[in-house]
Amino acid sequence: MADRTIIGLVILLNAIAAGVLYQRFHDHPQVQLLESKALELYHTLLPPKTPDRCGAIKWPAYVLVSDRVVFPDGVRPGAVYISGSKIVDVSENTTVDMPHVLNFKDAVISPGVIDVHIHLNEPGREEWEGISNGTRAAVSGGVTTVIDMPLNSNPVTTTLAQLEAKKARAKVKAFTHVGFWAGLVPENAANHTVLAELVAGGALGFKSFMCNSGINDFGNVGRQDIAAALPFLKARGLPFFVHAEVVSPVETDPAADPTAYATYMATRPPKFEQDAIRLLVELLDADATPAAPGFSVHIAHLADAGALDMIKAAQARHPITVETCAHYLTFAAEDVPNGQTQYKCAPPIRGSANRQRLITAVASGAIDLVSSDHSPAPPSLKATDTGNFLKAWGGISGAQYLLPASWTALEGAGVDLLGLARLLSEAPARLAGLAGRKGKLAPGYDADVVVWEPETRTNTSVALNLHTHKLSPYTDVPLKGKVLASVVGGELMALFGNTNKQPCGTLLLKRD
Ligand SMILES: [Zn+2]
Secondary structure, X not given: OHHHHHHHXXXXXXXXXXXXXXXXXXXXXXXXXXXXXXXXXXXOOOOOOOOOOOOOOOOOEEEEEEEEEEEOOEEEEEEEEEEOOEEEEEEOOOOOOOOOEEEOOOOEEEEOEEEEXXXXXXXXXXXXXXXXXXXXXXXXXXXXXXXXXXXXXXXXXXXXXXXXXXXXXXXXXXXXXXXXXXXXXXXXXXXXXXXXXXXXXXXXXXXXXXXXXOOOOOOOOOHHHHHHHHHHHHHHOOEEEEXXXXXXXXXOOOOOXXXXXXXXXXXXXXXXXXXXXXXXXXXXXXXXXXXOOOOEEEEOOOOOHHHHHHHHHHHOOOOEEEEEEHHHHHOOHHHOOOOOHHHOOOOOOOOHHHHHHHHHHHHHOOOOEEEOOEOOOOOOOOOXXXXXXXXXXOOEXXXXXXXXXXXXXXXXXXXXXXXXXXXXXXXXXXXXXXXXXXXXXXXXXXXXXXXXXXXXXXXXXXXXXXXXXXOOOOOOOOEEEEEEEEEEOOEEEEEXXXXXXOOOOOXXXXXX
């Protein structure tokens, strides 16, 4: 009798818990979407104890089903079996004999997006962007892993102690997985002990600037610094992220209107990018250290399509990877309105013919991947009061829009859903040394998943912008690709525009 009472009580408690969960899914403004279209939520009883789950789904194991699962080799109806933090199986059989199934019908189930270029600026400049807001915005846009830049936090991440400070914060505040690039600066470029400490502390690779970074304690590297660091980076098989612009005197019109975008663009011509890439190739040619797998000189945020031929020629001799950003594929200089400094970044957004060449290069594989280079700053630093492009901080806010902006730009160039997953998940995972662990929907991989509707327009209104600052060139831009759900390491972190209350992200550290 006592046993039956306990069982009855457990069933009752489970039913209440299930009701709460169900209510949570209903507790958002898009409830009709739930009823009508995207999601059938089947569940019987929740398990009696669910101590390990942090996300909105409390089941230890569950299955995601849809008519369009992006498998590593193609898109087909399928089921993704998740247990704990891992994908334990994938199947083309959509008849699932399990109690906990989320059927997303004709929505697409893709590997979670990995944004290898984001500035979370914590500690020290949380008023620009922080780990909580930055990763919450990212996860609401389908990004499940971010790799944080060593600046503009204060201090910058150039020593182990500084990396540890970031790790401690990310561990308790992140809504996505967070990895770290360490800074390679003149102070540590030749000090391989400091570099090795950063790697031992979990840094996935290094980032340098070849021009003024805008941050005083993150100096730019020159020829000697890069030459001193290359043997270490190559021997250890580490990616070397480079902001490739070498600044030289340019003739500009001192009377030009500083609120005109063209005035800013003239100060950073394509030559800066080409000179930097030429120097990098020269330094690679001069270094005889054998490169271990994993090493590449990674050209961050390529804006100038004119540099692609030079890169292609050098790739025959050296591991060089290339990234561009969603904003270079979305916007064109001719369309930037006067005074709208939210478009300012470095290198600058260039003309529409250049944009088209970048899109073609991404579609053909000449550019390896697309990132957000999310790098916001407070409106005062963006000179929003004067609209002065020459005074405004350079950096675009857009982590939340990486997936829809990339899709919108690339779909017309022949990139399909599998191609997009390769650009936004698989190639970024490879760059960061995470291949075999992330970037695909396959057994044994981390359960990082985005569920989205490629045909549906996403809402880019300011009201739904979750970044710390709402100023973004993507505001009200018609982007296709609406994210329905994001799963981070098995934890449901976003559903229908709602994000999980608790941050359930984990640290992503280098494993040797
Ligand atoms: Zn950046």
